[in-house]
Amino acid sequence: MKNIPKVYCASIATETNTFSPLKTNMKNFKEAFFAKPNHHPSTPTLCSALFPLLRKKNRKNEIKLIEGTATWAEPGGLIDSKTWNDLKKLILKEIKNAGKLDIVLLGLHGAMIAKNCVDCEGDLVKNIRKIVGPNVVIGATFDPHSHLSKKFITNTNILTVFKEFPHTDFVETAKNCINLSIKTFNKNIKPKISVFDVKMMTILPTSKEPMRSFVDKIKLLENKSPILSISVIHGFMAGDSPDLGAKLVVITDSKKKYGDKISYELGMSLFNKRKNLAPKSFSATNSLKEAKKLSKKNKKPILIADIWDNPGGGVPGDSTTLIKKAISMKLKNIALGSIWDPLAVKLCHKAGENKEINLNFGSKIMKESGGAIHKKVFVKKIKKNVYQKFGSSLVPMGDSACIIFDGIEVVLNSNRCQTFSTDLFSKLGINISKKNIIIVKSTNHFYKSFKPHVSEIIYASIDGIYPNNPKKNKYIKLKRKIWPIVSNPHQ
Numbered sequence: 001m002k003n004i005p006k007v008y009c010a011s012i013a014t015e016t017n018t019f020s021p022l023k024t025n026m027k028n029f030k031e032a033f034f035a036k037p038n039h040h041p042s043t044p045t046l047c048s049a050l051f052p053l054l055r056k057k058n059r060k061n062e063i064k065l066i067e068g069t070a071t072w073a074e075p076g077g078l079i080d081s082k083t084w085n086d087l088k089k090l091i092l093k094e095i096k097n098a099g100k101l102d103i104v105l106l107g108l109h110g111a112m113i114a115k116n117c118v119d120c121e122g123d124l125v126k127n128i129r130k131i132v133g134p135n136v137v138i139g140a141t142f143d144p145h146s147h148l149s150k151k152f153i154t155n156t157n158i159l160t161v162f163k164e165f166p167h168t169d170f171v172e173t174a175k176n177c178i179n180l181s182i183k184t185f186n187k188n189i190k191p192k193i194s195v196f197d198v199k200m201m202t203i204l205p206t207s208k209e210p211m212r213s214f215v216d217k218i219k220l221l222e223n224k225s226p227i228l229s230i231s232v233i234h235g236f237m238a239g240d241s242p243d244l245g246a247k248l249v250v251i252t253d254s255k256k257k258y259g260d261k262i263s264y265e266l267g268m269s270l271f272n273k274r275k276n277l278a279p280k281s282f283s284a285t286n287s288l289k290e291a292k293k294l295s296k297k298n299k300k301p302i303l304i305a306d307i308w309d310n311p312g313g314g315v316p317g318d319s320t321t322l323i324k325k326a327i328s329m330k331l332k333n334i335a336l337g338s339i340w341d342p343l344a345v346k347l348c349h350k351a352g353e354n355k356e357i358n359l360n361f362g363s364k365i366m367k368e369s370g371g372a373i374h375k376k377v378f379v380k381k382i383k384k385n386v387y388q389k390f391g392s393s394l395v396p397m398g399d400s401a402c403i404i405f406d407g408i409e410v411v412l413n414s415n416r417c418q419t420f421s422t423d424l425f426s427k428l429g430i431n432i433s434k435k436n437i438i439i440v441k442s443t444n445h446f447y448k449s450f451k452p453h454v455s456e457i458i459y460a461s462i463d464g465i466y467p468n469n470p471k472k473n474k475y476i477k478l479k480r481k482i483w484p485i486v487s488n489p490h491q
């Protein structure tokens with residue numbers, strides 16, 4: 001008779017920007033996404049795609065599933081010690097109460113840092129291993145914007161990481177993690193993890209070359225025995241961690257030496273492309289000038305991505321720098337989505353649609369984010385509990401509003417989130433196809449949804465909001481030598 005594994009599954013995830021003025025506590029987890037055991041929604045979230053996939057296997061009697069807690073906090077600053085201790089305790093208690101387990105699967109982000117713990121994921125798996133012993137399979141999924149520690153790898157059997165940035169493959173990543181973990185339980189494979197430290201920190205969008213070809217290449221290699229899985233950790237420059245930076249992860253079927261060789265070769269080939277990986281970016285003024293010029297030649301709108309005012313990277317997401325520049329340049333027919341300002345949203349909702357009000361909005365948290373805008377605005381649309389789609393997941397924007405002034409339409413939202421899809425505009429009554437310029441706040445997750453609707457994409461790099469230069473960031477925990485802080489750390 002077939003041996004049915006007993007599987008426990010949980011998800012705790014956030015991405016900690018240790019330089020952010022926003023702190024992260026239990027309230028932030030509870031407000032963003034918190035599903036008690038057996039209460040996970042039927043749709044996946046970015047870091048919890050394991051749940052719906054495992055339920056399917058459970059229904060087919062391929063596994064016996066014990067569902068644990070799944071929670072996510074919108075990226076922000078350091079997690080307070082009590083919140084981390086409580087979350088960890090919660091998961092460990094669920095595992096103890098689950099009785100004898102065969103597999104533990106974790107949907108993690110990989111860049112979670114608490115005041116009392118610089119490596120939350122490593123700490124979590126180490127404690128889980130203590131409870132379940134050496135023979136239980138532990139598998140996990142990571143976001144590539146993470147810090148991979150030795151502690152984490154030592155205590156884990158399987159790690160799969162989203163290959164795409166934008167992370168459009170989060171469901172596939174969870175599927176691979178589940179399949180490899182079950183194969184390990186059935187003793188069909190003996191996974192050995194090799195990690196190569198690329199010693200590099202930059203941004204690696206896979207929507208452009210040279211990353212596009214690199215990802216396609218590793219996908220092909222994954223089909224070649226004894227390789228079971230290949231992942232690239234991109235690193236997260238806003239998190240001061242001893243493990244900061246890119247890593248190349250290769251899992252082989254009991255061929256550790258071969259895995260070491262492949263991870264070294266791929267890692268060095270990535271390192272050699274380091275200067276061409278990040279997209280070309282413009283200042284605020286130049287990005288608008290460029291967009292103005294291009295919009296005259298193209299029918300479809302020009303998109304400007306405000307890449308560093310991205311709540312997905314742990315900053316507030318309420319910068320007004322670009323929009324203020326657009327006002328001063330007298331640019332018209334622009335849509336911007338979105339500015340996080342719960343108070344301004346409340347005032348718009350109170351006023352109602354088709355009303356004109358005096359509004360003070362944006363830039364409420366950091367002095368570097370442009371300063372608030374005071375305007376007489378027209379409230380075009382108000383809406384409660386708005387969601388935008390990202391792949392098969394739904395991202396809550398909270399109550400939102402669309403305001404108009406000076407030929408500019410702006411989406412204001414009350415739940416901090418980056419721009420994932422064109423929904424963000426259409427749900428608030430904005431027809432982006434009619435605009436000259438669209439401004440979004442996101443590093444690259446917007447790409448897939450917006451690309452068909454725009455003629456050009458301009459990446460605007462506005463300094464001051466986000467610690468976007470590893471050479472200037474004041475890291476204390478990072479002690480390893482990495483590029484670009486040193487020119488060649490591999491020498």
Ligand SMILES: [Zn+2]
Nearest residue numbers: 143144145167
């Ligand atoms: Zn990410």
